[in-house]
Amino acid sequence: MKKSLFVLMPILLAVVGCADVRLANGKYTTSLPGREDFAAVYGDLIFLRLHNAESEEADGGYWDWAGKYKIVDDKYIELDMDRKTMRTWKFYYQLTMRGKEIAVEDLRAENSYLLHFRAAAPPAKSGGGSASAAPAYR
Numbered sequence: 001m002k003k004s005l006f007v008l009m010p011i012l013l014a015v016v017g018c019a020d021v022r023l024a025n026g027k028y029t030t031s032l033p034g035r036e037d038f039a040a041v042y043g044d045l046i047f048l049r050l051h052n053a054e055s056e057e058a059d060g061g062y063w064d065w066a067g068k069y070k071i072v073d074d075k076y077i078e079l080d081m082d083r084k085t086m087r088t089w090k091f092y093y094q095l096t097m098r099g100k101e102i103a104v105e106d107l108r109a110e111n112s113y114l115l116h117f118r119a120a121a122p123p124a125k126s127g128g129g130s131a132s133a134a135p136a137y138r
Helices: 002-016 083-092
Strands: 026-029 038-042 045-051 062-072 076-079 093-098 101-106 111-119
Touching: 045 076, 062 083, 083 093
Parallel strands: none
Antiparallel strands: 026 038, 026 111, 038 045, 045 062, 062 076, 076 093, 093 101, 101 111
C-alpha cells in the first residue's frame, strides 16, 4: 500500500499542477495620454493593438494581432505567431502578466507601461419581455 502511494503521488502532483494560468477575460487598456494600445482576452485567445514599434512618431499607427496565447513560467505571455511575425514582435516587445494587468516592455524605447484590466460587461437584460427587433445593418 505504501509503495503504491509513493508511485501515485508524483502522478497526482503532475495532474494537479497542470492547471493553465490565463489572463482574466476582458479588455486591458493603457492610461497613457494619446495612446490607444489595448488587449482583449477571452479564454486562450488574445487581440492586441500596440503602437507601431518601428515608428518614432506619436501617430505612427498601430500593430494589430489576434490569436492564441499561453502563459510561460507563470508570467511571460507567449503569442502563437508565425516565425517571421514572432521575431519582429519579440525584437520590440515583451509582454508579461502582472496580476490583473499586462506589462508591455517596449525594448526599442527602453520603457514599459501597463495595460489595466477592465472586466467584460455582462449582457444587458431585456426589459419586461417586450419583443424588440435588433437594428438592421446594411
